[in-house]
Amino acid sequence: MLSASQVEAFRTQGYLVVPEAVDAATLQAVHDEYSDALRRLYDDWHAAGLVADPPDGLSFFEMLDHVRAAGLEWFQPLDISLPHADITEDTPFHFGPAVFGLLTHPNVLDVAESLLGGELTSNPIQHVRIKPPQNEVPEGELRAHITTTDWHQDRGVGHEEADDTDILTVWIAITDATVENGCLQVIPNPPAQMYPHCPKTQTAIADPFIEQDRAVPIEVKAGSLVLIDPLTPHCAGPNTSDGYRWSFDIRFNVSGQPTGRSHFPDFVARSRVAPDTELHDWRAWKKQWEEARYAAAHSKHIPQHRWQSDSPHCA
Ligand SMILES: O=C(O)CCC(=O)C(=O)O
Ligand SMILES: [Fe+2]
Secondary structure, eight states: OOOHHHHHHHHHHSEEEETTOSOHHHHHHHHHHHHHHHHHHHHHHHHTTSSOSOOTTOOHHHHHHHHHHTTOOOSGGGOSSOOSSOOOTTOOOOOOHHHHHHHTOHHHHHHHHHHHOSEEEEEEEEEEEEEOOGGGSOTTOOOTTTSOEEEEOGGGGSOGGGTTOOEEEEEEESSOBOTTTTOEEEOSSOOSSOOOEEESSSEEEOGGGOOGGGOEEEOBOTTOEEEEOTTOOEEEOOOOSSSOEEEEEEEEEETTSOOSOTTSOOEEEEESSOGGGOOOOHHHHHHHHHHHHHHHHTSOOOOSOOOOTTSGGGO
């Protein structure tokens, strides 16, 4: 649980770093699960002659180096979500026990409970971000899971129906995050309302509203959490290191409130009132996403964001 002074700091500054929240064993399990997932892809690509080097003995990051060099689409099969468009029955994604264990880690849920109370829904707006050195990111790669992240407020990336939802972003460092490798930056003491956003590289706060001179870089060690209020402007700069910057961002909302992405599945992560409604089975979680994928593949496209480039703020 957070202390009263941590809660107070979050409420005024709109963000909070919680160091050492996720233990080394959990981080290792995620790392191993991702290595296995990438190795399965790699084996197939190698068998098809798309990557030359045999997978034997390659680490997760070494395999990634090779598949990137070969120009293969490695990101979506590793994400814990569906893409914003062109979803088919076969769109790949990653749902496994280790990453479920991370999302429902008791320390993560305790922190969320400290801010939102004991009825917690795991919100479907969630991603892995694995950012290679920026000078190796292909031209035209716009996804904020791989390249830089524009200034935005998380309220702006959900549907309007969730504008009054009590929601918390929990950003989890899997590798150390530094200014050099493109850690989060925030603008503390958020405004009471949402700024206009525009389509830029991604969905971004309209330029005149970005107070760049107040930006604070959030350098954290692996296993730390960065809690972000839905109105706190944040971004991430380029990864100028020669290694990968790896994080997950997940969200919780008070159960029963709109998630802002109702065509993707949510689940009760903690309930003090009705503990038997909590989901503890990662396979059930995976199945929910498979069903959402099937439904999305067979229905009209639902835009993830509401912002239009012809709005007056976006000239
Ligand atoms: O890690 C990043 O690049 C951005 C993360 C973010 O926007 C979020 O967690 O809401
Ligand atoms: Fe965000």
